[in-house]
Amino acid sequence: MRSDMTNTLDRTPDEDVPEFPMPRAAGCPFAPPPEMMRLHAERPVARVRLWDGSTPWLVTRHADQRALYGDQRLSVDPTRPGFPHMSAAFQEALSKNPPSFLHMDDPEHARIRRMVTGPFIIKRIEAMRPAVQKMTDDFLDTMLAGPKPADLVRALALPLPSLVICELLGVPYEDHAFFQDKSAVGVRRDASPEESRAASGALMTYLDEQIGAKLADPADDLLSDLAARTRTGDLTRHEAAMLGLLLLGAGHETTANMIALGVLALLEHPDQLAAVRDTDDPKVLAGAVEEMLRYLTIVHNGQRRLALEDIEVGGQLIRAGEGVIIPGATGNWDHGVFPDPERLDITRDARRHMAFGFGVHQCLGQPLARLELQVVYRTLFRRVPTLRRAAALEEIPFKDDGVVYGVYELPVTW
Numbered sequence: 001m002r003s004d005m006t007n008t009l010d011r012t013p014d015e016d017v018p019e020f021p022m023p024r025a026a027g028c029p030f031a032p033p034p035e036m037m038r039l040h041a042e043r044p045v046a047r048v049r050l051w052d053g054s055t056p057w058l059v060t061r062h063a064d065q066r067a068l069y070g071d072q073r074l075s076v077d078p079t080r081p082g083f084p085h086m087s088a089a090f091q092e093a094l095s096k097n098p099p100s101f102l103h104m105d106d107p108e109h110a111r112i113r114r115m116v117t118g119p120f121i122i123k124r125i126e127a128m129r130p131a132v133q134k135m136t137d138d139f140l141d142t143m144l145a146g147p148k149p150a151d152l153v154r155a156l157a158l159p160l161p162s163l164v165i166c167e168l169l170g171v172p173y174e175d176h177a178f179f180q181d182k183s184a185v186g187v188r189r190d191a192s193p194e195e196s197r198a199a200s201g202a203l204m205t206y207l208d209e210q211i212g213a214k215l216a217d218p219a220d221d222l223l224s225d226l227a228a229r230t231r232t233g234d235l236t237r238h239e240a241a242m243l244g245l246l247l248l249g250a251g252h253e254t255t256a257n258m259i260a261l262g263v264l265a266l267l268e269h270p271d272q273l274a275a276v277r278d279t280d281d282p283k284v285l286a287g288a289v290e291e292m293l294r295y296l297t298i299v300h301n302g303q304r305r306l307a308l309e310d311i312e313v314g315g316q317l318i319r320a321g322e323g324v325i326i327p328g329a330t331g332n333w334d335h336g337v338f339p340d341p342e343r344l345d346i347t348r349d350a351r352r353h354m355a356f357g358f359g360v361h362q363c364l365g366q367p368l369a370r371l372e373l374q375v376v377y378r379t380l381f382r383r384v385p386t387l388r389r390a391a392a393l394e395e396i397p398f399k400d401d402g403v404v405y406g407v408y409e410l411p412v413t414w
Helices: 006-009 033-041 062-069 089-094 110-118 122-126 127-144 152-157 157-169 175-186 193-216 222-232 239-267 270-278 282-296 329-332 366-383
Strands: 046-049 058-060 303-307 309-315 315-320 323-327 411-413
Touching: 033 239, 033 329, 058 062, 062 127, 062 323, 062 329, 089 193, 110 122, 110 222, 110 239, 122 366, 127 157, 127 366, 152 157, 152 270, 157 175, 157 222, 157 239, 157 366, 175 193, 175 239, 175 411, 193 222, 193 239, 222 239, 239 270, 239 282, 270 282, 270 366, 282 366
Parallel strands: 058 323
Antiparallel strands: 046 058, 303 323, 309 315
């Protein structure tokens, strides 16, 4: 039975339904959009208007978000009517192509996820630390030997995670420019359906060829494991290529943006930078990375879901067939969970952040991302203690147009 308060937001006038996504405030590149934080304070479950005129629910409080992440009555299937797509290109790509396991509900999601969980278990990832350290030092050697100023995105933030994921998957690193370019189109919110279709088609063709090569000549890498599963019938070749594509894109795009944006945030907070640079305690460094993840929340346009049944959350009824958007940034800046959330504090216990999502669909590669961030932040500032911005903050191009927030360039000098 519905309570009286359940009806309150159903009657929100059209003029009170804000457009989503929302712009960040000028001069505050690390903070969530002020309109989104206003809703968090005043209407934590509120309708917003998307590009196509649809009005899904935006759920902004930490406790409500965690509850929804674990609710099996919400679907990630983008082919269902009413799913809150990010753009026309995303709608076409997700509705017309066979879904990746990211867009599958259980039990099918769980079946496929189990097949790629092994390479990302913490023990195996931790064994990669010396290799990631050497890669980081090699890229820094090249940057330091080159001209000043340098673009940290091109010198370190993008090539490092690209090389790491290539090694893990067994993809030739010499192809990195191709997949970086195509992947960048795939995460642009303003990409046209035609651009998105062409980029995803080229990447799928590439990964299918890689799977074929691994079938003919297997090696000790993840793509060979996926290829082997096509022989046993556990995966179709298309499913194997789709998984490879997902891991290749996610393995470099998100971490690359987090490296660059995190470096910029630390440069803007020199006391926190010094604490990261000077610590010899792995636990302090690990905690610093968790705080950086909380503070920045680079997946900034919200996780998308569709209600399969009526769900009440935060005193509001969300009806079956209605879309739901869960913006991690507001949950990670929830005053009730993280006191003074607008303050970057690497001594904070930030482990309850949801930068990687939460529940069964949380990011598969988070152990690898954590390792790379721990290595990069400490190594960069120890080796280049005089590192500083080589451009004014307002001159740095931020990725407001992307699924993943970050910077296109980060000019630095030393």
